[in-house]
Amino acid sequence: MSALSKAMHGFVGRHGMGAAVFIGVAVFFWVIFLIVLPQMAMLDYSFRNNLPVADVGGPKDVYTLTNYAYFFFSANGSINTLDIGVLGNTMLAAIFVTLIDIALCYPIAFILAHSATGVAARLMVIGLIVPFWVNEILRAFAFRVLFGATGVINGIGQSMGLWDAPIDFIRADVALYSGLTYAYILLMIFPIYNAVEALDRNQIEAARDMGASWWRVHWRVVLPIAKPGIASGATMVFMLTAGALAAPQILGGPSSLWFTQLIYQWFNQSANWQRGSAYAVLLLVVCICFVMLLMRVFKVNIGAIGR
Incomplete structure:
Protein backbone atom coordinates (compact mmCIF):
# COMPACT_ATOMS: atom_id res chain seq x y z
CA MET A 1 0.00 0.00 0.00
CA SER A 2 1.38 3.40 -0.99
CA ALA A 3 1.96 6.23 1.47
CA LEU A 4 -0.92 8.18 -0.12
CA SER A 5 -3.32 5.27 0.35
CA LYS A 6 -2.23 4.84 3.96
CA ALA A 7 -2.74 8.55 4.60
CA MET A 8 -6.22 8.44 3.03
CA HIS A 9 -7.25 5.39 5.06
CA GLY A 10 -5.92 7.03 8.21
CA PHE A 11 -7.85 10.24 7.52
CA VAL A 12 -11.07 8.33 6.82
CA GLY A 13 -10.59 6.34 10.00
CA ARG A 14 -10.12 9.46 12.12
CA HIS A 15 -12.70 11.81 10.58
CA GLY A 16 -15.15 9.62 8.68
CA MET A 17 -16.01 9.19 5.02
CA GLY A 18 -18.16 12.33 4.85
CA ALA A 19 -15.33 14.64 5.86
CA ALA A 20 -12.94 12.84 3.49
CA VAL A 21 -15.32 13.22 0.54
CA PHE A 22 -15.97 16.89 1.33
CA ILE A 23 -12.25 17.72 1.54
CA GLY A 24 -11.52 15.69 -1.59
CA VAL A 25 -14.21 17.54 -3.59
CA ALA A 26 -13.11 20.92 -2.21
CA VAL A 27 -9.45 20.30 -3.09
CA PHE A 28 -10.43 19.01 -6.55
CA PHE A 29 -12.57 22.10 -7.19
CA TRP A 30 -9.83 24.42 -5.93
CA VAL A 31 -7.08 22.84 -8.01
CA ILE A 32 -9.03 22.40 -11.25
CA PHE A 33 -11.27 25.45 -11.40
CA LEU A 34 -9.18 28.04 -9.55
CA ILE A 35 -5.66 27.02 -10.60
CA VAL A 36 -5.42 24.67 -13.59
CA LEU A 37 -8.16 26.05 -15.86
CA PRO A 38 -7.25 29.75 -15.38
CA GLN A 39 -3.60 28.94 -16.06
CA MET A 40 -4.54 26.97 -19.18
CA ALA A 41 -6.70 29.85 -20.39
CA MET A 42 -3.85 32.31 -19.80
CA LEU A 43 -1.44 30.01 -21.65
CA ASP A 44 -3.86 29.86 -24.59
CA TYR A 45 -4.20 33.66 -24.59
CA SER A 46 -0.42 34.05 -24.67
CA PHE A 47 -0.24 32.34 -28.09
CA ARG A 48 -3.01 34.47 -29.65
CA ASN A 49 -3.00 37.77 -31.50
CA ASN A 50 -4.61 40.84 -29.96
CA LEU A 51 -7.56 41.12 -32.36
CA PRO A 52 -10.78 43.13 -32.39
CA VAL A 53 -13.79 41.25 -31.08
CA ALA A 54 -15.18 40.85 -34.60
CA ASP A 55 -12.05 38.96 -35.72
CA VAL A 56 -11.93 36.55 -32.76
CA GLY A 57 -12.56 33.03 -34.05
CA GLY A 58 -11.95 34.12 -37.65
CA PRO A 59 -9.10 33.32 -40.04
CA LYS A 60 -6.80 35.84 -38.34
CA ASP A 61 -7.26 34.19 -34.95
CA VAL A 62 -4.32 31.78 -35.13
CA GLY A 77 15.18 43.24 -34.18
CA SER A 78 17.51 44.25 -31.34
CA ILE A 79 17.46 42.62 -27.90
CA ASN A 80 14.70 43.98 -25.68
CA THR A 81 17.03 44.92 -22.85
CA LEU A 82 14.34 46.94 -21.05
CA ASP A 83 11.86 44.15 -20.34
CA ILE A 84 14.57 41.51 -19.86
CA GLY A 85 16.34 43.84 -17.44
CA VAL A 86 13.14 44.46 -15.49
CA LEU A 87 12.58 40.70 -15.15
CA GLY A 88 16.19 40.17 -14.07
CA ASN A 89 16.01 42.98 -11.52
CA THR A 90 12.74 41.60 -10.16
CA MET A 91 14.29 38.14 -9.71
CA LEU A 92 17.37 39.58 -8.00
CA ALA A 93 15.21 41.70 -5.69
CA ALA A 94 13.05 38.68 -4.83
CA ILE A 95 16.17 36.64 -4.03
CA PHE A 96 17.50 39.49 -1.88
CA VAL A 97 14.22 39.75 0.07
CA THR A 98 14.17 35.97 0.52
CA LEU A 99 17.71 35.94 1.92
CA ILE A 100 16.86 38.75 4.34
CA ASP A 101 13.81 36.85 5.53
CA ILE A 102 15.88 33.69 6.08
CA ALA A 103 18.46 35.64 8.10
CA LEU A 104 15.75 37.30 10.22
CA CYS A 105 13.36 34.39 10.65
CA TYR A 106 15.76 31.52 11.38
CA PRO A 107 16.82 32.83 14.84
CA ILE A 108 13.24 33.87 15.64
CA ALA A 109 11.91 30.42 14.72
CA PHE A 110 14.66 28.70 16.73
CA ILE A 111 14.02 30.84 19.81
CA LEU A 112 10.28 30.27 19.49
CA ALA A 113 10.77 26.49 19.19
CA HIS A 114 13.47 25.86 21.80
CA SER A 115 13.93 28.88 24.05
CA ALA A 116 10.64 30.70 24.55
CA THR A 117 8.11 28.94 26.78
CA GLY A 118 4.81 29.71 28.40
CA VAL A 119 3.77 33.36 28.34
CA ALA A 120 6.86 34.47 26.41
CA ALA A 121 6.13 32.05 23.57
CA ARG A 122 2.49 33.09 23.39
CA LEU A 123 3.42 36.78 23.38
CA MET A 124 5.91 36.18 20.55
CA VAL A 125 3.27 34.41 18.47
CA ILE A 126 0.70 37.13 19.15
CA GLY A 127 3.25 39.83 18.32
CA LEU A 128 3.96 38.13 15.01
CA ILE A 129 0.37 37.45 13.99
CA VAL A 130 -1.66 40.46 15.17
CA PRO A 131 -0.01 43.06 12.86
CA PHE A 132 -1.07 40.93 9.90
CA TRP A 133 -4.71 41.49 10.76
CA VAL A 134 -4.20 44.83 9.01
CA ASN A 135 -4.76 44.82 5.25
CA GLU A 136 -1.64 44.41 3.10
CA ILE A 137 -2.21 47.70 1.28
CA LEU A 138 -2.60 49.59 4.56
CA ARG A 139 0.65 48.03 5.80
CA ALA A 140 2.37 49.18 2.60
CA PHE A 141 1.14 52.74 3.13
CA ALA A 142 2.31 52.53 6.75
CA PHE A 143 5.83 51.74 5.48
CA ARG A 144 5.60 54.69 3.09
CA VAL A 145 4.72 56.95 6.01
CA LEU A 146 7.48 55.38 8.11
CA PHE A 147 10.19 55.95 5.48
CA GLY A 148 8.84 59.17 3.95
CA ALA A 149 10.75 62.44 3.84
CA THR A 150 8.76 63.66 6.85
CA GLY A 151 8.28 60.18 8.30
CA VAL A 152 9.27 58.63 11.59
CA ILE A 153 12.70 57.36 10.48
CA ASN A 154 13.81 60.71 9.09
CA GLY A 155 12.30 62.52 12.06
CA ILE A 156 14.23 60.42 14.59
CA GLY A 157 17.45 60.55 12.56
CA GLN A 158 17.36 64.33 12.20
CA SER A 159 16.36 64.93 15.83
CA MET A 160 19.32 62.80 16.98
CA GLY A 161 21.67 64.62 14.61
CA LEU A 162 22.49 61.50 12.59
CA TRP A 163 21.84 63.39 9.35
CA ASP A 164 20.86 66.94 8.47
CA ALA A 165 18.56 66.66 5.45
CA PRO A 166 15.84 64.02 4.97
CA ILE A 167 17.05 60.84 3.27
CA ASP A 168 14.96 59.69 0.31
CA PHE A 169 14.36 56.09 1.41
CA ILE A 170 11.63 55.72 -1.24
CA ARG A 171 13.94 56.49 -4.16
CA ALA A 172 16.64 54.24 -2.69
CA ASP A 173 14.09 51.37 -2.50
CA VAL A 174 14.78 50.91 1.21
CA ALA A 175 11.06 51.24 1.92
CA LEU A 176 10.22 48.72 -0.82
CA TYR A 177 12.62 46.04 0.40
CA SER A 178 11.62 46.61 4.01
CA GLY A 179 7.93 46.38 3.18
CA LEU A 180 8.34 43.21 1.13
CA THR A 181 10.53 41.61 3.79
CA TYR A 182 7.91 42.28 6.43
CA ALA A 183 4.95 41.34 4.22
CA TYR A 184 5.90 37.66 3.98
CA ILE A 185 7.82 37.16 7.21
CA LEU A 186 5.24 34.75 8.67
CA LEU A 187 5.55 32.51 5.62
CA MET A 188 9.22 32.08 6.50
CA ILE A 189 8.99 31.83 10.28
CA PHE A 190 6.38 29.12 10.65
CA PRO A 191 7.79 26.58 8.13
CA ILE A 192 11.20 26.89 9.83
CA TYR A 193 9.56 26.68 13.26
CA ASN A 194 7.64 23.57 12.18
CA ALA A 195 10.89 21.89 11.09
CA VAL A 196 13.07 23.00 14.02
CA GLU A 197 10.44 22.07 16.61
CA ALA A 198 10.95 18.39 15.74
CA LEU A 199 14.62 18.60 16.74
CA ASP A 200 15.48 16.77 19.96
CA ARG A 201 16.94 19.27 22.41
CA ASN A 202 19.27 16.55 23.68
CA GLN A 203 21.13 16.62 20.36
CA ILE A 204 21.96 20.29 20.87
CA GLU A 205 23.04 19.73 24.45
CA ALA A 206 25.18 16.75 23.44
CA ALA A 207 26.94 18.83 20.80
CA ARG A 208 27.55 21.61 23.31
CA ASP A 209 28.91 19.10 25.87
CA MET A 210 31.39 17.89 23.25
CA GLY A 211 32.75 21.41 22.91
CA ALA A 212 30.99 22.54 19.72
CA SER A 213 30.47 26.28 19.36
CA TRP A 214 26.98 27.66 18.83
CA TRP A 215 27.83 28.36 15.18
CA ARG A 216 28.92 24.75 14.69
CA VAL A 217 25.87 23.41 16.54
CA HIS A 218 23.55 25.27 14.20
CA TRP A 219 25.56 24.38 11.08
CA ARG A 220 25.90 20.64 11.82
CA VAL A 221 22.85 19.87 13.98
CA VAL A 222 20.04 22.41 13.55
CA LEU A 223 20.32 23.44 9.88
CA PRO A 224 20.11 19.88 8.46
CA ILE A 225 16.80 19.49 10.32
CA ALA A 226 15.64 22.99 9.33
CA LYS A 227 16.45 22.61 5.61
CA PRO A 228 12.95 21.53 4.48
CA GLY A 229 11.40 24.40 6.44
CA ILE A 230 13.86 26.92 5.02
CA ALA A 231 13.27 25.61 1.50
CA SER A 232 9.49 25.76 1.97
CA GLY A 233 9.59 29.28 3.38
CA ALA A 234 12.06 30.49 0.75
CA THR A 235 9.84 29.08 -2.01
CA MET A 236 6.75 30.91 -0.78
CA VAL A 237 8.55 34.17 -0.04
CA PHE A 238 10.33 34.20 -3.39
CA MET A 239 7.20 33.39 -5.42
CA LEU A 240 5.07 35.99 -3.63
CA THR A 241 7.78 38.65 -3.74
CA ALA A 242 8.39 38.14 -7.46
CA GLY A 243 4.63 38.31 -8.05
CA ALA A 244 3.95 41.26 -5.75
CA LEU A 245 2.14 44.26 -7.20
CA ALA A 246 0.68 46.42 -4.41
CA ALA A 247 3.96 46.96 -2.51
CA PRO A 248 6.01 47.91 -5.62
CA GLN A 249 3.23 50.27 -6.73
CA ILE A 250 3.08 52.00 -3.34
CA LEU A 251 6.66 51.78 -2.05
CA GLY A 252 8.70 51.66 -5.27
CA GLY A 253 10.80 54.64 -6.26
CA PRO A 254 10.49 56.43 -9.61
CA SER A 255 13.36 54.42 -11.10
CA SER A 256 12.20 51.00 -9.88
CA LEU A 257 9.89 48.91 -12.03
CA TRP A 258 8.61 45.48 -11.03
CA PHE A 259 7.87 42.90 -13.72
CA THR A 260 4.33 42.52 -12.38
CA GLN A 261 3.82 46.20 -13.13
CA LEU A 262 4.62 45.50 -16.78
CA ILE A 263 2.06 42.69 -16.75
CA TYR A 264 -0.48 45.00 -15.13
CA GLN A 265 0.15 47.64 -17.81
CA TRP A 266 -0.38 45.15 -20.64
CA PHE A 267 -3.62 43.84 -19.12
CA ASN A 268 -5.21 47.06 -17.89
CA GLN A 269 -3.63 50.06 -19.59
CA SER A 270 -2.89 48.64 -23.02
CA ALA A 271 -5.86 46.19 -23.01
CA ASN A 272 -3.54 43.60 -24.54
CA TRP A 273 -4.42 40.49 -22.58
CA GLN A 274 -2.50 38.27 -24.98
CA ARG A 275 0.83 39.99 -24.37
CA GLY A 276 0.12 40.31 -20.66
CA SER A 277 -0.57 36.57 -20.54
CA ALA A 278 2.73 35.84 -22.30
CA TYR A 279 4.60 37.97 -19.78
CA ALA A 280 2.76 36.27 -16.91
CA VAL A 281 3.68 32.83 -18.29
CA LEU A 282 7.33 33.88 -18.57
CA LEU A 283 7.32 35.05 -14.95
CA LEU A 284 5.74 31.76 -13.85
CA VAL A 285 8.31 29.69 -15.77
CA VAL A 286 11.25 31.65 -14.35
CA CYS A 287 9.89 31.31 -10.81
CA ILE A 288 9.36 27.55 -11.23
CA CYS A 289 12.92 27.18 -12.53
CA PHE A 290 14.21 29.05 -9.49
CA VAL A 291 12.22 26.82 -7.15
CA MET A 292 13.62 23.71 -8.84
CA LEU A 293 17.12 25.14 -8.47
CA LEU A 294 16.40 25.91 -4.82
CA MET A 295 15.37 22.32 -4.23
CA ARG A 296 18.64 21.09 -5.75
CA VAL A 297 20.69 23.52 -3.65
CA PHE A 298 18.97 22.46 -0.42
CA LYS A 299 18.86 18.81 -1.60
CA VAL A 300 15.21 18.43 -0.67
CA ASN A 301 12.30 17.03 -2.67
CA ILE A 302 8.81 18.40 -3.11
CA GLY A 303 7.46 16.03 -0.46
CA ALA A 304 9.83 17.41 2.19
CA ILE A 305 8.80 20.97 1.29
CA GLY A 306 5.14 20.00 1.48
CA ARG A 307 5.53 18.68 5.00
Missing part, protein backbone atom coordinates in the same frame (compact mmCIF):
# COMPACT_ATOMS: atom_id res chain seq x y z
CA TYR A 63 -1.61 30.68 -32.74
CA THR A 64 1.55 32.76 -32.81
CA LEU A 65 4.81 33.32 -30.91
CA THR A 66 4.66 37.08 -31.45
CA ASN A 67 3.92 37.91 -27.80
CA TYR A 68 6.93 35.93 -26.58
CA ALA A 69 9.15 37.31 -29.34
CA TYR A 70 8.18 40.84 -28.23
CA PHE A 71 9.67 40.15 -24.80
CA PHE A 72 13.02 39.10 -26.24
CA PHE A 73 13.29 41.39 -29.29
CA SER A 74 12.33 44.97 -30.04
CA ALA A 75 10.53 46.04 -33.22
CA ASN A 76 13.87 46.73 -34.98
Whole structure:
Protein backbone atom coordinates (compact mmCIF):
# COMPACT_ATOMS: atom_id res chain seq x y z
CA MET A 1 0.00 0.00 0.00
CA SER A 2 1.38 3.40 -0.99
CA ALA A 3 1.96 6.23 1.47
CA LEU A 4 -0.92 8.18 -0.12
CA SER A 5 -3.32 5.27 0.35
CA LYS A 6 -2.23 4.84 3.96
CA ALA A 7 -2.74 8.55 4.60
CA MET A 8 -6.22 8.44 3.03
CA HIS A 9 -7.25 5.39 5.06
CA GLY A 10 -5.92 7.03 8.21
CA PHE A 11 -7.85 10.24 7.52
CA VAL A 12 -11.07 8.33 6.82
CA GLY A 13 -10.59 6.34 10.00
CA ARG A 14 -10.12 9.46 12.12
CA HIS A 15 -12.70 11.81 10.58
CA GLY A 16 -15.15 9.62 8.68
CA MET A 17 -16.01 9.19 5.02
CA GLY A 18 -18.16 12.33 4.85
CA ALA A 19 -15.33 14.64 5.86
CA ALA A 20 -12.94 12.84 3.49
CA VAL A 21 -15.32 13.22 0.54
CA PHE A 22 -15.97 16.89 1.33
CA ILE A 23 -12.25 17.72 1.54
CA GLY A 24 -11.52 15.69 -1.59
CA VAL A 25 -14.21 17.54 -3.59
CA ALA A 26 -13.11 20.92 -2.21
CA VAL A 27 -9.45 20.30 -3.09
CA PHE A 28 -10.43 19.01 -6.55
CA PHE A 29 -12.57 22.10 -7.19
CA TRP A 30 -9.83 24.42 -5.93
CA VAL A 31 -7.08 22.84 -8.01
CA ILE A 32 -9.03 22.40 -11.25
CA PHE A 33 -11.27 25.45 -11.40
CA LEU A 34 -9.18 28.04 -9.55
CA ILE A 35 -5.66 27.02 -10.60
CA VAL A 36 -5.42 24.67 -13.59
CA LEU A 37 -8.16 26.05 -15.86
CA PRO A 38 -7.25 29.75 -15.38
CA GLN A 39 -3.60 28.94 -16.06
CA MET A 40 -4.54 26.97 -19.18
CA ALA A 41 -6.70 29.85 -20.39
CA MET A 42 -3.85 32.31 -19.80
CA LEU A 43 -1.44 30.01 -21.65
CA ASP A 44 -3.86 29.86 -24.59
CA TYR A 45 -4.20 33.66 -24.59
CA SER A 46 -0.42 34.05 -24.67
CA PHE A 47 -0.24 32.34 -28.09
CA ARG A 48 -3.01 34.47 -29.65
CA ASN A 49 -3.00 37.77 -31.50
CA ASN A 50 -4.61 40.84 -29.96
CA LEU A 51 -7.56 41.12 -32.36
CA PRO A 52 -10.78 43.13 -32.39
CA VAL A 53 -13.79 41.25 -31.08
CA ALA A 54 -15.18 40.85 -34.60
CA ASP A 55 -12.05 38.96 -35.72
CA VAL A 56 -11.93 36.55 -32.76
CA GLY A 57 -12.56 33.03 -34.05
CA GLY A 58 -11.95 34.12 -37.65
CA PRO A 59 -9.10 33.32 -40.04
CA LYS A 60 -6.80 35.84 -38.34
CA ASP A 61 -7.26 34.19 -34.95
CA VAL A 62 -4.32 31.78 -35.13
CA TYR A 63 -1.61 30.68 -32.74
CA THR A 64 1.55 32.76 -32.81
CA LEU A 65 4.81 33.32 -30.91
CA THR A 66 4.66 37.08 -31.45
CA ASN A 67 3.92 37.91 -27.80
CA TYR A 68 6.93 35.93 -26.58
CA ALA A 69 9.15 37.31 -29.34
CA TYR A 70 8.18 40.84 -28.23
CA PHE A 71 9.67 40.15 -24.80
CA PHE A 72 13.02 39.10 -26.24
CA PHE A 73 13.29 41.39 -29.29
CA SER A 74 12.33 44.97 -30.04
CA ALA A 75 10.53 46.04 -33.22
CA ASN A 76 13.87 46.73 -34.98
CA GLY A 77 15.18 43.24 -34.18
CA SER A 78 17.51 44.25 -31.34
CA ILE A 79 17.46 42.62 -27.90
CA ASN A 80 14.70 43.98 -25.68
CA THR A 81 17.03 44.92 -22.85
CA LEU A 82 14.34 46.94 -21.05
CA ASP A 83 11.86 44.15 -20.34
CA ILE A 84 14.57 41.51 -19.86
CA GLY A 85 16.34 43.84 -17.44
CA VAL A 86 13.14 44.46 -15.49
CA LEU A 87 12.58 40.70 -15.15
CA GLY A 88 16.19 40.17 -14.07
CA ASN A 89 16.01 42.98 -11.52
CA THR A 90 12.74 41.60 -10.16
CA MET A 91 14.29 38.14 -9.71
CA LEU A 92 17.37 39.58 -8.00
CA ALA A 93 15.21 41.70 -5.69
CA ALA A 94 13.05 38.68 -4.83
CA ILE A 95 16.17 36.64 -4.03
CA PHE A 96 17.50 39.49 -1.88
CA VAL A 97 14.22 39.75 0.07
CA THR A 98 14.17 35.97 0.52
CA LEU A 99 17.71 35.94 1.92
CA ILE A 100 16.86 38.75 4.34
CA ASP A 101 13.81 36.85 5.53
CA ILE A 102 15.88 33.69 6.08
CA ALA A 103 18.46 35.64 8.10
CA LEU A 104 15.75 37.30 10.22
CA CYS A 105 13.36 34.39 10.65
CA TYR A 106 15.76 31.52 11.38
CA PRO A 107 16.82 32.83 14.84
CA ILE A 108 13.24 33.87 15.64
CA ALA A 109 11.91 30.42 14.72
CA PHE A 110 14.66 28.70 16.73
CA ILE A 111 14.02 30.84 19.81
CA LEU A 112 10.28 30.27 19.49
CA ALA A 113 10.77 26.49 19.19
CA HIS A 114 13.47 25.86 21.80
CA SER A 115 13.93 28.88 24.05
CA ALA A 116 10.64 30.70 24.55
CA THR A 117 8.11 28.94 26.78
CA GLY A 118 4.81 29.71 28.40
CA VAL A 119 3.77 33.36 28.34
CA ALA A 120 6.86 34.47 26.41
CA ALA A 121 6.13 32.05 23.57
CA ARG A 122 2.49 33.09 23.39
CA LEU A 123 3.42 36.78 23.38
CA MET A 124 5.91 36.18 20.55
CA VAL A 125 3.27 34.41 18.47
CA ILE A 126 0.70 37.13 19.15
CA GLY A 127 3.25 39.83 18.32
CA LEU A 128 3.96 38.13 15.01
CA ILE A 129 0.37 37.45 13.99
CA VAL A 130 -1.66 40.46 15.17
CA PRO A 131 -0.01 43.06 12.86
CA PHE A 132 -1.07 40.93 9.90
CA TRP A 133 -4.71 41.49 10.76
CA VAL A 134 -4.20 44.83 9.01
CA ASN A 135 -4.76 44.82 5.25
CA GLU A 136 -1.64 44.41 3.10
CA ILE A 137 -2.21 47.70 1.28
CA LEU A 138 -2.60 49.59 4.56
CA ARG A 139 0.65 48.03 5.80
CA ALA A 140 2.37 49.18 2.60
CA PHE A 141 1.14 52.74 3.13
CA ALA A 142 2.31 52.53 6.75
CA PHE A 143 5.83 51.74 5.48
CA ARG A 144 5.60 54.69 3.09
CA VAL A 145 4.72 56.95 6.01
CA LEU A 146 7.48 55.38 8.11
CA PHE A 147 10.19 55.95 5.48
CA GLY A 148 8.84 59.17 3.95
CA ALA A 149 10.75 62.44 3.84
CA THR A 150 8.76 63.66 6.85
CA GLY A 151 8.28 60.18 8.30
CA VAL A 152 9.27 58.63 11.59
CA ILE A 153 12.70 57.36 10.48
CA ASN A 154 13.81 60.71 9.09
CA GLY A 155 12.30 62.52 12.06
CA ILE A 156 14.23 60.42 14.59
CA GLY A 157 17.45 60.55 12.56
CA GLN A 158 17.36 64.33 12.20
CA SER A 159 16.36 64.93 15.83
CA MET A 160 19.32 62.80 16.98
CA GLY A 161 21.67 64.62 14.61
CA LEU A 162 22.49 61.50 12.59
CA TRP A 163 21.84 63.39 9.35
CA ASP A 164 20.86 66.94 8.47
CA ALA A 165 18.56 66.66 5.45
CA PRO A 166 15.84 64.02 4.97
CA ILE A 167 17.05 60.84 3.27
CA ASP A 168 14.96 59.69 0.31
CA PHE A 169 14.36 56.09 1.41
CA ILE A 170 11.63 55.72 -1.24
CA ARG A 171 13.94 56.49 -4.16
CA ALA A 172 16.64 54.24 -2.69
CA ASP A 173 14.09 51.37 -2.50
CA VAL A 174 14.78 50.91 1.21
CA ALA A 175 11.06 51.24 1.92
CA LEU A 176 10.22 48.72 -0.82
CA TYR A 177 12.62 46.04 0.40
CA SER A 178 11.62 46.61 4.01
CA GLY A 179 7.93 46.38 3.18
CA LEU A 180 8.34 43.21 1.13
CA THR A 181 10.53 41.61 3.79
CA TYR A 182 7.91 42.28 6.43
CA ALA A 183 4.95 41.34 4.22
CA TYR A 184 5.90 37.66 3.98
CA ILE A 185 7.82 37.16 7.21
CA LEU A 186 5.24 34.75 8.67
CA LEU A 187 5.55 32.51 5.62
CA MET A 188 9.22 32.08 6.50
CA ILE A 189 8.99 31.83 10.28
CA PHE A 190 6.38 29.12 10.65
CA PRO A 191 7.79 26.58 8.13
CA ILE A 192 11.20 26.89 9.83
CA TYR A 193 9.56 26.68 13.26
CA ASN A 194 7.64 23.57 12.18
CA ALA A 195 10.89 21.89 11.09
CA VAL A 196 13.07 23.00 14.02
CA GLU A 197 10.44 22.07 16.61
CA ALA A 198 10.95 18.39 15.74
CA LEU A 199 14.62 18.60 16.74
CA ASP A 200 15.48 16.77 19.96
CA ARG A 201 16.94 19.27 22.41
CA ASN A 202 19.27 16.55 23.68
CA GLN A 203 21.13 16.62 20.36
CA ILE A 204 21.96 20.29 20.87
CA GLU A 205 23.04 19.73 24.45
CA ALA A 206 25.18 16.75 23.44
CA ALA A 207 26.94 18.83 20.80
CA ARG A 208 27.55 21.61 23.31
CA ASP A 209 28.91 19.10 25.87
CA MET A 210 31.39 17.89 23.25
CA GLY A 211 32.75 21.41 22.91
CA ALA A 212 30.99 22.54 19.72
CA SER A 213 30.47 26.28 19.36
CA TRP A 214 26.98 27.66 18.83
CA TRP A 215 27.83 28.36 15.18
CA ARG A 216 28.92 24.75 14.69
CA VAL A 217 25.87 23.41 16.54
CA HIS A 218 23.55 25.27 14.20
CA TRP A 219 25.56 24.38 11.08
CA ARG A 220 25.90 20.64 11.82
CA VAL A 221 22.85 19.87 13.98
CA VAL A 222 20.04 22.41 13.55
CA LEU A 223 20.32 23.44 9.88
CA PRO A 224 20.11 19.88 8.46
CA ILE A 225 16.80 19.49 10.32
CA ALA A 226 15.64 22.99 9.33
CA LYS A 227 16.45 22.61 5.61
CA PRO A 228 12.95 21.53 4.48
CA GLY A 229 11.40 24.40 6.44
CA ILE A 230 13.86 26.92 5.02
CA ALA A 231 13.27 25.61 1.50
CA SER A 232 9.49 25.76 1.97
CA GLY A 233 9.59 29.28 3.38
CA ALA A 234 12.06 30.49 0.75
CA THR A 235 9.84 29.08 -2.01
CA MET A 236 6.75 30.91 -0.78
CA VAL A 237 8.55 34.17 -0.04
CA PHE A 238 10.33 34.20 -3.39
CA MET A 239 7.20 33.39 -5.42
CA LEU A 240 5.07 35.99 -3.63
CA THR A 241 7.78 38.65 -3.74
CA ALA A 242 8.39 38.14 -7.46
CA GLY A 243 4.63 38.31 -8.05
CA ALA A 244 3.95 41.26 -5.75
CA LEU A 245 2.14 44.26 -7.20
CA ALA A 246 0.68 46.42 -4.41
CA ALA A 247 3.96 46.96 -2.51
CA PRO A 248 6.01 47.91 -5.62
CA GLN A 249 3.23 50.27 -6.73
CA ILE A 250 3.08 52.00 -3.34
CA LEU A 251 6.66 51.78 -2.05
CA GLY A 252 8.70 51.66 -5.27
CA GLY A 253 10.80 54.64 -6.26
CA PRO A 254 10.49 56.43 -9.61
CA SER A 255 13.36 54.42 -11.10
CA SER A 256 12.20 51.00 -9.88
CA LEU A 257 9.89 48.91 -12.03
CA TRP A 258 8.61 45.48 -11.03
CA PHE A 259 7.87 42.90 -13.72
CA THR A 260 4.33 42.52 -12.38
CA GLN A 261 3.82 46.20 -13.13
CA LEU A 262 4.62 45.50 -16.78
CA ILE A 263 2.06 42.69 -16.75
CA TYR A 264 -0.48 45.00 -15.13
CA GLN A 265 0.15 47.64 -17.81
CA TRP A 266 -0.38 45.15 -20.64
CA PHE A 267 -3.62 43.84 -19.12
CA ASN A 268 -5.21 47.06 -17.89
CA GLN A 269 -3.63 50.06 -19.59
CA SER A 270 -2.89 48.64 -23.02
CA ALA A 271 -5.86 46.19 -23.01
CA ASN A 272 -3.54 43.60 -24.54
CA TRP A 273 -4.42 40.49 -22.58
CA GLN A 274 -2.50 38.27 -24.98
CA ARG A 275 0.83 39.99 -24.37
CA GLY A 276 0.12 40.31 -20.66
CA SER A 277 -0.57 36.57 -20.54
CA ALA A 278 2.73 35.84 -22.30
CA TYR A 279 4.60 37.97 -19.78
CA ALA A 280 2.76 36.27 -16.91
CA VAL A 281 3.68 32.83 -18.29
CA LEU A 282 7.33 33.88 -18.57
CA LEU A 283 7.32 35.05 -14.95
CA LEU A 284 5.74 31.76 -13.85
CA VAL A 285 8.31 29.69 -15.77
CA VAL A 286 11.25 31.65 -14.35
CA CYS A 287 9.89 31.31 -10.81
CA ILE A 288 9.36 27.55 -11.23
CA CYS A 289 12.92 27.18 -12.53
CA PHE A 290 14.21 29.05 -9.49
CA VAL A 291 12.22 26.82 -7.15
CA MET A 292 13.62 23.71 -8.84
CA LEU A 293 17.12 25.14 -8.47
CA LEU A 294 16.40 25.91 -4.82
CA MET A 295 15.37 22.32 -4.23
CA ARG A 296 18.64 21.09 -5.75
CA VAL A 297 20.69 23.52 -3.65
CA PHE A 298 18.97 22.46 -0.42
CA LYS A 299 18.86 18.81 -1.60
CA VAL A 300 15.21 18.43 -0.67
CA ASN A 301 12.30 17.03 -2.67
CA ILE A 302 8.81 18.40 -3.11
CA GLY A 303 7.46 16.03 -0.46
CA ALA A 304 9.83 17.41 2.19
CA ILE A 305 8.80 20.97 1.29
CA GLY A 306 5.14 20.00 1.48
CA ARG A 307 5.53 18.68 5.00
